[in-house]
Amino acid sequence: MARTFDHGGGVRSIRVPIPDNPLGYTLVYVLDTGRGPVLVDTGWDDAGSWDTLVAGLDACGTGVREVAGVVVTHHHPDHHGLCGRVREASGAWVAMHAADAAIVRRTREARPERWFAYMAAKLTAAGAPQEQVAPLRAAARGGRELPRFSPALPDREIVPGELLDLPGRRLRAIWTPGHTPGHVCLHLEERHPGELPGQGRLFSGDHMLPGITPHIGLYEDPDDATVTDPLGDYLDSLERVSLLGPAEVLPAHRHAFTDAPARVRELLDHHEERLRGLLALLATPLTPWQLAERMRWNRPWADIPPSSRTIAVSEAESHLRHLLKQGRVEQVPGSGPVAYAAV
Incomplete structure (x- = not known):
């Protein structure tokens, strides 16, 4: 499988592998500008991923030392992970x-x-059993270290609605929270090189992917008690992207695709169907953990490892938050852990 692909119009992509992950790779985009190549995302911080990125840039007719900047769609390590190494090698801004x-x-x-x-x-609080919680409590007492991905501090801010300072290109930031609170899509406001109908091209990050849906969990911040609605943010962001009407979408995983409004409709329908399914489950009061146990995942609950179960519960809670906001579920008075029931 080719590691690089020329999308035309000064845009190429590199398949940068994600170790031990079913997604397989992150598509890192290389955008030619008047000051040198600019990357959209960088890939996972791993030696093999780095070697692939470096070789891919060489195959694109440039090199890692020539990179002028990196635009990060969101902070997850398969997108942001190699930013520090790129900046160290090239002096690029992030x-x-x-x-x-x-x-x-x-x-x-x-x-x-x-x-x-x-x-x-x-x-x-979500109703998890002791065998799920005990290792975390032991780690808190025992001083176990968190896994480190050496996340690089950015030195430029992406301001929603504004054009990025890229000579010779028109790349506008579109704020699309949901997958993360600061996720952005990037609208390349230029004629499609293949003359496809529509308004330019959209680097969609993880916001909109072909055939799969991004994880929508809670925004976790121990210092912030704000009750957020990530799923509501995501659904609103989908509507915003649909109105752009791009000729082609260049996502961070899988492959490029057309007809963004149709994909938006599919994603909106998927989440509405899922919410209806959860309401059916909540005919009987359930804690978030019990709800996650009963939701449909890509494998049976018994086969999901503890770390992935934590992610699944976060997704269940994000859906509960949205249903609460809509008044379609309510907390069961006196329940502990808190259970929820359909209204």
Whole structure:
């Protein structure tokens, strides 16, 4: 399988592998500008991924030392991970939305014991069994280290609605929170090189992918008690992207595709169907953990490892938050852990 692809019009992509992950790779885009190549995302911080990125840039007729900047769609390590190495090799600037930049700063400063204690408390409140919570409590007491991805602090802010400072290109930032609070899509406001009908091309990050849906969990911040609605943010962001009407979407995983409005409709329908399914489950009061156990995943609940179960519960909670906001579910008075029921 080719590691690079020329999308035309000064845009190429490199398949940068994600170790031990079913997604397989991140599509890192190389955008020619008047000051040198600019990357959209960089890939996972791994030696093999780095070697692939470097070789891919060479195959694109440039090199890692020539990179002028990196535009990060969001802070997750398969997108942001190699930013530090790219900047160290080239002196490139790194740009990110302020909401995700705040998460990067918090990650760099986080005390492991506080994070483990926070996650243990969250899972306990969600109704998780002791075998799920006990390792986190032990880690909080024992000073176990968090896994580190060496997230690079950005030195430029992506401002929604504004054109990025890229000579010779028109790349506009579109704020699309949901997958993360600071996720951005990037609208290349230029005629499609293949003359496809529509308004330019959209680098969609993880916001809109072909054939799969991104994880929508809670925005986790131990210092912020704000009750957010990530799923509501995501659905609103989908509507915003649909109105752009891009000729082609260049996502961070899988492959490029056309007809963004049709894909938006599919995603909106998927989430509405899922919400209806959850309401049916909530005919009987359930805690978030019990709801996650009964939801449909890509494998049976018994086969899902503990770390992935934590992610699944976060997704269940994000759907509950949205249903609460809509008045379609309510908390069961006196329940502990808190259970929810359809109205």
